[in-house]
Amino acid sequence: MYPEDLKYTVEHEWVRSPGESDGSVRVGITHFAQDALGDIVYVQLPDVGTDVEAGTAVGELESTKSVSDVYAPVTGTVVARNENLDGTPELVNTDPYGDGWLFEVTPSDPSVVDGLLDAEAYQQQL
Amino acid sequence: MPDLKTSPLHDKHVALGAKMAEFGGWLMPLEYAGVLKEHNAVRESVGVFDVSHLGKAVVRGPGAAAYVNACLSNDLGRIEPGKAQYTLCCDDATGGVVDDLIAYLHGDDHVFLIPNAANTAEVVRRLAAGAPDGVEVVDQHADFAILAVQGTHSDEVLDAMGLPTGHDYMSFVEAEYAGHTVVVCRTGYTGERGYELVAPNAVAGELWDAILAAGESHAIAPAGLGARDTLRTEMGYPLHGQDISLDVTPVQARLGWAVGWKKDAFWGKDVLVREKGEGPSRLLRGLVASGRGIPRPGMRVLLTPDFAVGAVTSGTFSPSLKKGVGLALISAQVQEGAEVSVDVRGRAEVFTVTKPPFMTPGVRES
Numbered sequence: 038m039y040p041e042d043l044k045y046t047v048e049h050e051w052v053r054s055p056g057e058s059d060g061s062v063r064v065g066i067t068h069f070a071q072d073a074l075g076d077i078v079y080v081q082l083p084d085v086g087t088d089v090e091a092g093t094a095v096g097e098l099e100s101t102k103s104v105s106d107v108y109a110p111v112t113g114t115v116v117a118r119n120e121n122l123d124g125t126p127e128l129v130n131t132d133p134y135g136d137g138w139l140f141e142v143t144p145s146d147p148s149v150v151d152g153l154l155d156a157e158a159y160q161q162q163l
Numbered sequence: 164m165p166d167l168k169t170s171p172l173h174d175k176h177v178a179l180g181a182k183m184a185e186f187g188g189w190l191m192p193l194e195y196a197g198v199l200k201e202h203n204a205v206r207e208s209v210g211v212f213d214v215s216h217l218g219k220a221v222v223r224g225p226g227a228a229a230y231v232n233a234c235l236s237n238d239l240g241r242i243e244p245g246k247a248q249y250t251l252c253c254d255d256a257t258g259g260v261v262d263d264l265i266a267y268l269h270g271d272d273h274v275f276l277i278p279n280a281a282n283t284a285e286v287v288r289r290l291a292a293g294a295p296d297g298v299e300v301v302d303q304h305a306d307f308a309i310l311a312v313q314g315t316h317s318d319e320v321l322d323a324m325g326l327p328t329g330h331d332y333m334s335f336v337e338a339e340y341a342g343h344t345v346v347v348c349r350t351g352y353t354g355e356r357g358y359e360l361v362a363p364n365a366v367a368g369e370l371w372d373a374i375l376a377a378g379e380s381h382a383i384a385p386a387g388l389g390a391r392d393t394l395r396t397e398m399g400y401p402l403h404g405q406d407i408s409l410d411v412t413p414v415q416a417r418l419g420w421a422v423g424w425k426k427d428a429f430w431g432k433d434v435l436v437r438e439k440g441e442g443p444s445r446l447l448r449g450l451v452a453s454g455r456g457i458p459r460p461g462m463r464v465l466l467t468p469d470f471a472v473g474a475v476t477s478g479t480f481s482p483s484l485k486k487g488v489g490l491a492l493i494s495a496q497v498q499e500g501a502e503v504s505v506d507v508r509g510r511a512e513v514f515t516v517t518k519p520p521f522m523t524p525g526v527r528e529s
Contacts, residue, residue: 075197
């Protein structure tokens with residue numbers, strides 16, 4: 038449910054380092070978050086090139102019943118986003134740690150990632 | 164969540180892994196396998212809902228039907244015993260909707276009512292307060308379970324259980340099942356062909372299991388309140404507490420078809436006849452998204468960036484149409500076909516004003 042090789046935030050997002058793009062980390066939401074949201078029907082993500090600040094809302098996940106913000110887990114620049122989610126937003130439910138990833142960001146301070154929660158610490162605060 | 168009432172099927176829902184949620188003072192299933200799967204099962208095949216939270220009340224005694232007819236909005240004179248009718252309980256002074264309900268006409272001396280969970284006590288209170296000698300109004304809220312079997316394959320499911328099917332839309336038939344009387348009503352809140360079974364609590368579990376077993380070959384899905392909401396929103400069916408309330412009249416909600424205008428009396432008649440004649444200032448309209456916006460209750464409806472004309476009362480992503488749809492109370496001057504924008508968290512999303520339903524209902528299919 039919560040892979041050991043990922044870092045986590047209290048906003049129920051995961052961070053994989055490194056991401057596919059050079060110098061980036063990949064961001065998604067956790068199993069807990071996708072289950073709580075229910076069927077996701079629309080994903081709005083930040084544009085590539087956007088500068089984002091840790092802890093601020095940068096997008097939205099809309100489910101059949103509600104809407105929830107997507108937060109930037111670290112400060113940096115968005116370098117990729119999962120365009121497949123536009124047509125198949127359900128990937129966030131079915132494969133939250135894989136094909137349901139949200140976006141990639143190049144952290145302005147890469148060391149910040151190490152300070153995020155590990156899998157055990159994340160699960161303890163659920 | 165203190166003192167929530169639970170359905171006689173509560174343990175079945177927990178065993179199925181349902182997510183539970185509070186609704187009208189009851190703890191009911193919100194979803195099992197997911198809203199989209201459940202929604203699609205009902206639209207394409209068949210689903211079963213536990214709606215035991217719905218109210219049940221009986222009005223009986225000599226002249227019971229005539230008394231109900233003098234209170235509730237619709238005209239019971241339009242239907243025969245064995246038929247049910249959508250009707251409204253309006254406030255006599257303001258015409259606002261206390262509740263919308265289904266009235267089952269058993270005979271001149273017996274009407275069974277299904278109000279909304281949260282409003283049952285108030286409807287019973289109002290009816291009991293004015294009841295003539297010999298007519299009693301009894302709240303039976305916790306005495307019966309209600310199971311809704313909805314979808315084009317509902318008949319096969321009930322047929323396999325030996326229950327009656329094929330009667331007209333909005334009619335009901337009593338049947339024996341496992342030694343209990345079950346009322347099988349051709350009604351629902353999904354827009355699909357289907358039935359609602361009103362059964363004593365004692366037989367609810369057995370009925371539920373039998374429905375799931377009989378529906379297996381049609382991939383029946385247990386469905387929760389989440390799918391019930393997306394299904395009813397696609398049909399433009401109003402939900403009391405959101406689209407209609409004490410602050411909204413049937414004229415504004417375009418529910419005039421459920422009002423017996425020619426009747427001598429019903430609660431709110433004077434004020435509603437006047438409003439109908441003068442024309443309402445606002446109307447409940449449908450909204451269909453042009454883009455990706457999904458309307459949610461409370462969002463403002465705008466004609467221009469600084470000119471609000473109303474607010475969204477219900478809204479969701481339509482799983483069938485794959486776009487945002489909703490209901491909104493907006494100025495009567497805004498015409499059908501007009502383009503408006505909805506303030507979706509600061510973004511102006513474009514919607515077209517339409518007349519619901521948003522898709523063709525199958526309730527009357529024969």
